[in-house]
Amino acid sequence: MFIDVVPNRGSPPAVLLRESYRDENGRTQKRTLANLSKLPGDVIEMLKALLNGGALIGTAPKDLAIERSLPHGHVAAVLGTIRKISLDRLILSTAKDAASRRFCDLVVAMMVDRLITPRSKLGFVRAVDEETAATSLGNLLRLGKVKDHEPYEALDWLLERQERIENGLARRHLKDGILVLYDVSSSYFEGHCCPLAQFGHSRDHRSDRLQIVYGLLCTRDGLPIAIEVFEGNAADPTTLKSQVDKLKARFGIKRVVLIGDRGMITSARIRDDLKTSSLDWITCLRAPQIQALAQGDGPLQLSLFDERDLAEISSPDFPGERLIMCRNRDLAMERARKREALLKATERELARVQANVRRKGSTLRSAAEIGLAVGEVVNAKKVAKHFALDIRDxxxxWSRKIEQIAAEAKLDGIYVIRTSVPKGELSAQNAVQAYKDLSRVERAFRSLKTVDLEIRPIRHWNANRVRAHVFLCMLAYHVEWHLRQRLAPLLFHDTELDRGRAARISPVASTEPSASARSKKAIKRNANGDPVHSFAGLIDHLGTMTRNIMRMPQAKKHPFTLLSKSTPLQDQAFKLLDLDPMRVQ
Known part of the structure; x- marks a missing residue:
């Protein structure tokens, strides 16, 4: 028997099951046994193979074996993105020796692993080793047997190339006249041996731990470009000079606008670092400086806000600079509410102290003892300046300082943007929005520290290893930023945020989520009806796609790879990433 395909003019060909025989004259003839034209093509091909002497594999329980099944989808998404943005090529650069290639593969693997499941370096070794692999990562990068010391050697190798890698990122994403965001954060430290670890102002609220401080340079969109680690007791303004040198000397950017908060870009730093380097800046005035502008007939007059929420002024105290006054009425109401709540809470505690003093037989009698108890109360809520205290044996x-509270309340919701950029190059509205874009650096710190990458706690004791660890986390967030941009339709991200900002009447007003973002939050689905997720949740779901090593008993020396059937959400994610999970290597 055989299958014969017969042309049928303009119609599809007929697929017939036939057999050959000889007639009474000995001539060969064909007899049609069945018309197979309506069968699926794969079934027809299988029948052809069987009729040609092939065997049907997979009908018996032992005909097909799965040798190894490893989570793969999240690895393919992250590794494929690294390949697509050519970050691995930038890391390796011109190094061609086998050792550098090995170190580069390990660095890429640590970046991928940190985005998938942040863990210690020893945990990473176990996760990619061919015997104890937790994902397909080690297999895709052909890491083979990974020794315990190799990740640390790869970190040392990476740190030697940090400047060159950051220079490459700057060439890709920075240009003359660009606005650059800069901010500082800190992370607590485990151990006592690292010279970088010092006690300082803990942003993690872990005053019992040593810490390190690091400064992050980002584009205005929040894409990280460079990071630098400082000692844990370094003050924010002292970190600024090295960033100025980095932008001007290393990156070779002739004209750049640095955006930093008021605790970072101080008057001293402007005078000593920025002006001497011909660097422009955007920052904000501190509260005492705003109060000085509002005193008497100063340039900050509340009447300017009668019909608007933004006004530009000048002051002889800030020569050659633009001062952009802003008043957010919603913020003013919130600050007034919060102040009153703090004052009332403090008064309740002061009343308890007063009752204790008046109680017969109380041990709280001397002025010194009473002062200690009262000081603890008023300093707890930071409102001591608003109370007049009468303490005697x-x-x-106590009583409220009504006039002082009223004077402070007049400036509620008012902030002043300070910039050196000429009005012809940057409007007042754009200057305000640029300063508010610092929130994107804060989001980067949240991802680095808690949400996704877990840079802390830091367990290295060698200063260079600490620097390399922080730089590795920054590179991982660089990849995450690209992933978030591409996967935004499947995340809770507001994909129309920039469009909504452009449509606002004033940048001073709070940024409201777009209609699509509100809809995502309400029904947990996007406009196409696809379920939306957090970034970590989507990565976890992609990880349910497994990479299976298959083998047949008849072909023991020839295993093959088969991916598990993808879900609609996984298909949509890889479509957005423009990746084929089977082809990522």
Whole structure:
């Protein structure tokens, strides 16, 4: 028997099951046994193979074996993105020796692993080793047997190339006249041996731990370009000079606008670092400086806000600079509410102290003892300046400083943007929005520290290893930023945020989520009806796609790879990433 395909003029060909025989004259003839034209093509091909002497594999329980099944989808998404943005090529650069290639593969693997499941370096070794692999990562990069010391050697190798890699990122994403965001954060430290670890102002609220400080340079969109680690007791302004040198000397950018908060870009730093380097800046005035502008007939007059929420002024105290006054009425109401709540809470505690002083037989009698108790109360809520205290032996009373509170309340919701950029190059509205874009650096710190990458706690004791660890986390966030941009339709991200900002009447007003973002939050689906996720949740779901090593008993020396059937969400994600999970290597 055989299958014969017969042309049928303009119609599809007829697929017939036939057999050959000889007639009474000995001539060969064909007899049609069945018309197979309506069968699926793969079934027809299988029948052809069987009729040609092939065997049907997979009908018996032992005909097909799965040798190894490893989570693969999240690895393919992250590794494929690294390949697509050519970050691995930038890391390797011109190094061609086998050792550098090995170190580069390990660095890429650590970046991918940190985005998938942040863990210690020893945990990473176990996760990619061919015997104890937790994902397909080690297999895709052909890492083979990974020794315990190799990740640390790869970190040392990476740190030697940090400047060159950051220079490459700057060439790709920075240009003359660009606005650059800069901010500082800190992370607590485990151990006591690293010279970088010092006690300082803990942003993690872990004053019991040593810490390190690091400064992050980003594009205005929040894409990280460079990071630098400082000692844990370094003050924010002292980190600025090295960033100025980096932008001007290393990156070779002739004209750049640095955006930093008021605790970072101080008057001293402007005078000593920025002006001497011909660097422009955007920052904000501190509260005492705003109060000085509002005193008497100063340039900051509240009447300017009668019909608007933004006004530009000048002051002889800030020669050659633009001062952009802003008043957010919603923020003013919130600050007034919060102040009143803090004052009332403090008064309740002061009343308890007063009752204790008046109680017969109380041990709280001397002025010194009463002062200690009262100081603890008023300093707890940071409102000591708003109370007039009368403390004597056996006596305590207080009253609010009504005039001082009223003077402070007049400036509620008011902030002043300070910039050196000429008005012809940057409007007041764009200057305000540029300063508010610092929130994107804060989001980067949240991802680095808690949400996705877990840079802390830091367990290295060698200063260079600490620097390399922080730089590795920055590179991982660089990849995450690209992933978030591409996967935004499947995330809770507001994909119309920039369009909504452009449509606002004033940048001073709070940024409201777009209609699509509100809809995502309400029904947990996007406009196409696809479920939306957090970034970590989507990565976890992609990880349910497995990479299976298959083998047949008849072909033991020839295993093949088969991916598990993808879900609609996985198909949509890889479509957005423009990746084929089977072809990522």
């Amino acid at each position: 056996g006596h305590f009373s």
